[in-house]
Amino acid sequence: MLIETEPTPNPATLKFLPGEPVMDAGTRDFATPEEAEASPLAEAIFALGDVTGVFFGREFVSVTAAPGVAWTSLKPDVLAILHDHFAARMPLFRAMGTAGFSVAPDEDVATDDPADADIIAQIRELIDTRVRPAVANDGGDIVYRGFDKGKVYLRMQGACAGCPSSSATLKQGIEQLLRHYVPEVTEVRAV
Numbered sequence: 001m002l003i004e005t006e007p008t009p010n011p012a013t014l015k016f017l018p019g020e021p022v023m024d025a026g027t028r029d030f031a032t033p034e035e036a037e038a039s040p041l042a043e044a045i046f047a048l049g050d051v052t053g054v055f056f057g058r059e060f061v062s063v064t065a066a067p068g069v070a071w072t073s074l075k076p077d078v079l080a081i082l083h084d085h086f087a088a089r090m091p092l093f094r095a096m097g098t099a100g101f102s103v104a105p106d107e108d109v110a111t112d113d114p115a116d117a118d119i120i121a122q123i124r125e126l127i128d129t130r131v132r133p134a135v136a137n138d139g140g141d142i143v144y145r146g147f148d149k150g151k152v153y154l155r156m157q158g159a160c161a162g163c164p165s166s167s168a169t170l171k172q173g174i175e176q177l178l179r180h181y182v183p184e185v186t187e188v189r190a191v
Contacts (some may be wrong), residue, residue: 010163055158150186
């Protein structure tokens with residue numbers, strides 16, 4: 001089994017492509033070792049000690065190294081864990097850890113007003129069809145978290161969380177796109 005790697009715009013994060021689907025649907029972000037207890041794979045990667053994040057996409061796993069950790073020393077260990085996991089066809093999640101795909105466990109920032117249902121549907125469609133596929137190419141995901149008085153709240157995950165270029169992506173890319181197609185949008189904020 002050959003596992004390919006790709007750099008991401010976030011220098012602390014590498015994208016690993018095992019050559020087979022990782023998630024059947026959705027995504028899953030693990031920001032702490034405690035969250036990773038839901039997945040034997042994420043837990044094993046966090047157990048290396050030099051990892052601050054693991055993200056499962058449809059066909060990739062993104063891993064974020066701790067500050068000051070060189071990928072030259074961490075990459076072989078991550079590759080070995082991924083190889084062993086996928087070669088043995090081990091389950092991605094423990095039976096109790098399958099909830100929460102695509103949506104982080106925390107609640108939305110804004111309570112969506114039912115009067116804004118059409119606007120929110122347009123925003124969600126643009127995020128799902130235009131933004132998320134592009135962000136997945138960079139090893140991450142963006143999740144809708146609310147709309148309130150013209151402001152769209154999004155949560156960045158995987159390689160996007162903590163990426164030096166994430167604010168530029170948010171303001172110069174996503175915000176401009178949403179404002180172009182949905183005039184009611186005045187601003188996009190990360191949460």
